[in-house]
Amino acid sequence: MGEVVNAFVAFAVIVFIVRWATTSKNEPSEEQAAARALQFRPKKVTPDMTETISTMFPDMPRENIHYDLLRTGSVQQTSDKIIERGFLEAPPPAYFTLYPRSATARAPAPAVPPRPTGSSTSAAKKSESLISRFQLEQRAATAEEIAAEADAGGRAAWEDTAEKREASLRERKAKMILAARQRLLAQQAEKSSG
Missing domain, CATH: 1.10.8.10 (Ubiquitin-associated (UBA) domain)
Known part of the structure; x- marks a missing residue:
């Protein structure tokens, strides 16, 4: 029995020495x-x-x-x-x-175009509105149509073709823009009168 214990201890010491020698190098x-x-x-x-x-x-x-x-x-x-x-x-x-x-933590910089400086670009930016972007100047000028646009958020019927759906979407956008303009004009009129 004593020989088995001695052999086991000797084996453990040899394994320890080999590990220590190989890991230190x-x-x-x-x-x-x-x-x-x-x-x-x-x-x-x-x-x-x-x-x-x-x-x-x-x-x-x-x-x-x-x-x-x-x-x-x-x-x-x-x-x-x-x-x-x-x-x-x-x-x-x-x-x-x-x-x-x-x-x-390095976040990639978002691809934002450089902002132009100068008074000409800021004036051009201010002059462009949704009305001009969507070419609704003539429709915005007629008061009857603006008043008729009160139902701007109504549901549209599903059209058969993609072209008709696109035209319907464009028309709904125009109605929403005109309705928003009407509300803005009404708010400005309330502020100026009150």
Whole structure:
């Protein structure tokens, strides 16, 4: 019995020494370090995956999205979790040592055209209204038609062809714009008289 215990202890010491010798020489890989710090093996996450969820849920912090994607590896599972719970867990402090904020919090700048400066562009912007954009100047000038547009939000009948549906939609838009203009003129008249 004593020989079995001695053999077992000798075997354990040899395994311990071999492990200590091999781990001290080889640095752990980045993946192993991440797995130790996060306490799970991170899945492969592309910037497109994070961007997809970020565009679907713009109020969700990108760090939380990236952390959950590292755990699940699936856009579908992460988005389902957001829909079910309404939130994602915040990553632990170890996450930020491996993935600095600048790498994950980097939101792409929206493609907004540069704003033109100068008085000519602001004057042109002010002069264009919905009435001019939809070429409703003649219809807006006639008081009878504006008064007749009170039923602007009525339901339209389903038309047979796409062209008729498009024309119906255009007409309903025009009626809504004219009705809104009528309400605005009425409000301005109340303010000036009162």
